[in-house]
Amino acid sequence: MYLRTPLQFLLGATSLTAAHPGLQPLRFAEDGTFQVSIFEDLHFGEAEDLEWGPQQDVNTTRVMNAILDGEQQQLVVLNGDLITGENTYRHNSSTYIDQIVAPLVQRGNYWASTYGNHDSDFNLSRHALFAREQHYANSLTANMVHTSDAGVTNYYLPVYSRDRQDRTPKLLIWFFDSRGGNQYQQQVNGTGVPIPNWVNPSVVEWFTSTKQNLSRHYQNASIPSLAFVHIPVSAMLAFQQASAGVSPTQEPGINDDNPLAPQGDAQGQGSVSGTTFTYGGQDVPFMQALLDTPGLMAVFSGHDHGDDWCMHWDSRLPGMNITGNGLDLCFGRHTGYGGYGSWMRGSRQVLVTEETLKQRSVQTWTRLEDGSESGRVVLNGTYGRDEYELVEDKYS
Template identity: 55%
Template sequence: MSQAYLGLAPSSSIHGSNVALPLRFNANGTFQLSIFEDLHFGENAWDSWGPQQDINSVKVINSVLDKESPDLVVLNGDLITGDNAFLENATIYIEQIVGPLLDRDLPWASTYGNHDHQYNLSSDTLLAHEQRFPNSLTQKMVQDPHAGTTNYYLPVYDHNCTTPSTCTPLLLLWFFDSRGGARFQTLNSSGSQIGLENWVDVSVVSWFQQTAAQLVNTYQKTIPSLAFVHIPPYASLAFQRAGVDAHREPGTNDDVPLAPQAQGWCPDGVTNDGSCEYGGQDVPFMSALATAPGLIAVFSGHDHGDTWCWKWDRLLPNMTVAGPARGVNLCFGQHSGYGGYGNWERGARQVKIEREKVGRGVLEAESWIRLERGGVVGRVELNATFGEDWYEATNGSLTYCPTCNYTGAG
């Protein structure tokens, strides 16, 4: 099998690594992920508050990782505020972001968000910079020019698997590029930047469905999976409008209404002048998620003030796609960076999978948010009764940086 199939990183490096590849469950029978999102490095480098925000964001990463011991770190979009970046040094912030991961010899995998696609920031160049490090597992598996960049999957094997070609994965991790932002170094006839579509492209949907079917055929079984995409699908907005219960879906719910894929675009897929609220272009992606066998949960960022999970198991108002009867959990993480808007306490969502359960095909995960100051909020069991079970509400604690600026982009 090829390296791309196994989810292995390129061999070139600028940093030594003892990362054990491929990804495997650890010896205690669990696999844990730490999801950092909306870090927004690189805002206003010419002012004192911009670099200070980046220093504080590194402290968040270190603080969380001092408390948690993940097997994989996910950087789930808006790593860099590319609309503030200079063409010559737009990728330099990657080294600041991954420094704490390299210090701990942790592997990571990224999705890119709307602020990682900008006039002065090429997502393909960002990927090439990430791949200079052997700890980076970020890939590009879909080559369609409209697909974006970070569309790929990673298999996770049992702890005792030493030869992946002879093992069946216990878990699959799917990563999707929801794009958005602006086209790299491209202007229209009037000299203005050109907006990039903000949904998962149909070429990626086709790849996802075909690849998932091939994997079922190869292994003669459905493998449980998790998915990551920066901009949430419209289904999350439909649920928010129906009502988020602070005890059934604990978390902050301060971004109302939230900003889904295809927001601001018209159904023609061309017009994004603000004349349309929502164009519906993410319907194929939602359909693929709703029919994906074995999918446990989808994790998004983008809306800094939303941190709840919910079970999509029905048809919601103003939607044409129903969630599967067994349910797919759609979750937000926690705003991790001091860049970007909002004063909510920074942190990172944690997700833990038990080998014994996924080995039996049980589609469950445990999840919680680790905050910068050490606390834990929003702990939930994403299981058959999630959405019915009662949990303690999240208090939505705040943190402030007197020298930082919170009016940055979302």
């Protein structure tokens, strides 16, 4: 097992700027805002040898361009399933990264990725995707946990004040690899070897140690933070299946993937060969670590293309043995024309300000490909009780 020393924990994020000398640290804008655009489930490379497959990628690029031109983001998060790995060939699978990031490169956007269950398959390697991303100066994607079964995209990024004299991060952004899919170039008796589809315990250990070291270093036990992971945790399923369920006015959003597929669930594996997994609480240590993180405001996931609601986890949900502490959990909107479903594509937006961080308040909404806005809410102490407008179930 290889885990970083305390000093490496603290220098991990800043080492990105050493690798790319022209890279500037993430900062709040001059008006005190920091906005993230999430591109979820892009699924490039699907049916690449058929006419309709490449056209899907053209359509997805059109959506990305519309979002980038319509919003004022400081960071783009590619939150898993960048590529439909089971449909690609070994010689060109990782080069889809070039097509995916072209709109970001053109505009000079910074981006950071998590990888999803479709980003690993017999002809597609997570490590090859990561290596491809490292060709680009504006890629902030990192790999801070080097155990063999951790996945790749486990890391954090600091966001600093607009005041350049202030060297203490005002916001931390955590990224986790929920893994899944099939092992690269491995087969047993002619079938693929599936990868577990939950955040590995070694990553939980890294997360816990890193939080403690950052807290000591900055003498702040609760730096505000956000987190991204592709496959949702099982608390979201428990909330969805509870008697009250997802309220269309208190948790506005589409709720068509019901039941949803969380970490550890066989449905969450995607198209895999051989033995899959049955849920047995594999994500409980990760969920507990999230709840034990002072300052963590919200966690954003994708994977279930037909869901884009948020929940306020402040109770013990049915069938669970851990109790929420007010953490908000959100789905993003399916951005890509690849992958299942024809719900109108879009991108969840996340906005914080240096002022509202003091109240642990996050604004979030979905920008749809037709330019309209959907499901704007404020994630704060009263979310889950406040009333909002219904979200229309539109298709494209």
